Amino acid sequence: MPTKNRTDWLDRLADKAFRGLIWLMHRLPWRTRIRTMGWLFANIVGPAAGYSRRAHENLKMIFPDMSAQERKRIVRASLDNVGRTIIENYSPEDQLRDVAVLQPRGPGWPAIEAARRGKRPIIFVSAHFGNWQAARAALNQRGYDIGGLYRPFNNPYANAHYVESIERVGGRAYARSRHGIAAFLRTLRAGGQAAMMLDQYVAQGALLDFLGQPAPTSLSAAEMALKHDALLVPIYGLRLKDGFGFEMRIEAPIPHSDAEAMTQALNDSLAAMIRAAPNQWFWMHRRWKPHRVAARLAREAAGTDATPGSARKG
Template sequence: MAKRGKSWGETAGDWLSDRAVRLLIGAALRLPYARRLALVGWAMRRLVAPLAGYRARALANLAHVFPQMPLAERKRIAAGVAENVGRSLIENYSGAEFTGRMAQLPLQGAGVAALEAARAAGQPVILVTGHFGNYEAARAALVARGYDIGGLYRPMKNSYFNAHYVKTMESFGGPVFAQGRRGTAGFVRHLRAGGMLVLLFDQHVRKEPVLDFLGQPARTPTSSADLALRYGALLLPFYATRGEDGQSFTVELEAPVPHGTPEAMMQALNDGLAARVRARPEQWFWFHNRWKGAGDGPGKKLPRKAR
């Protein structure tokens, strides 16, 4: 079925929403760095998330995964999620000021040596991560060390906002490709030439395998594992965890995921991200409708292969 085009009212709403966001970003960028992050974090937590329905979705997702969690704790986490998203947004728009700070971050983890060896050997690398902390902080830290890292992104529904947000992703270094036939072709060419690319794996994709994520069935795209197997690429998880001060990050590169079946490789990635989410739930993007369409109502069981 062809997608329905947006009505005049929806298009006008997108335009107005984009103008409001541009106004907030423009005002914030005039402030000193710390105050800038605090302002946009506050606006996302107190205004945008409640009005846009993001807070309600986060609370519903938390109740789905942690049904015994008290409501007060779910509200605390949902507020922290919105704060992190707001801070990440304005960080990504802060250009050289943000990347300059991230350039000073040390790289930690078993994957650092593996990444250096892959670059020396000309082996393609797929860096995989989730919507946790601010993954652009990790990409900026790597680019500052001379790594040319591209990315594949899902265009946002609001085309007005998408147009300028793509420019922020390009500013971190490395080409970015939109999902779709043309973008995927460019993405693959970059990979086959021994390039390094970032993929996020923690969003719902229709018709993909149902795997375990945080103890619940969730459709998980296997594209990163499929590409790693097809082109002999290193599949390397990486994360940037926000510090208690709200501005600093810890960048960690985990050990590469061994090649196997796509489902086993993706389950390993889900498990790694789930461990981080359990430890710091306020840093994961609970706003996404992660568990839809997977037979994932309370009490439903995972298929045997995903247990």
């Protein structure tokens, strides 16, 4: 019991500290707020939390020929984007006002409009690139009702704050839990729309290529699209060079085939976006965990690991 009480106390303290930071940032004008939070992450939070080091390691693995100077520039810009994204997503009223002017671009726009009119379900797939919520919020401003599937935080108080930030730009927040996924599926069966993230490490996921390295990847988006005849659409909120505006990019729907091939196509779509704008992806993520992947491949080679999916190299 003492351990549980201590954990609860620490969770409350961490949540209050973060809410206090958000409150403080909200005392600043909108653009100053965004710029300040970006600076804090790039110069203080990122280095102190080890995010800068991890981002450097990931960039070295994916782009071994990149100069140290270029790598440093991308790491700093990536962390700046993280900070900007956080404060944007915790400023829903300001975010909704800004994204109301976004014009959908890309070959997927006519397809999703036709699907919505025909009550065909749509699964939007995005990633920690630019600001994914900007695109979802912009479509919700145009009459869509796109909720989001999310991985719950260990801290229940911080999780409640995060869920609030998701739902205040429209749509429901679906936890990655039995009840949350059941609600997500009910939305699809009713011909609705929902969104999920692709670029997270999933220990038992299929080993698919991502930026030239095997990355354990969940097949669930493709599997649900096949089961419910849903459009599977990559969507991105690409940050503009001024650091404030966005381009809403809607890619062509992924053709239905098999779950692994469809998920690989999603990985390839994101990889192309990252190669074009590497400063906008969250390089601090533990996306590959190469030591664990190497151990898994060794077990598979020895015939002792029954995990589905083999590594695909692009």
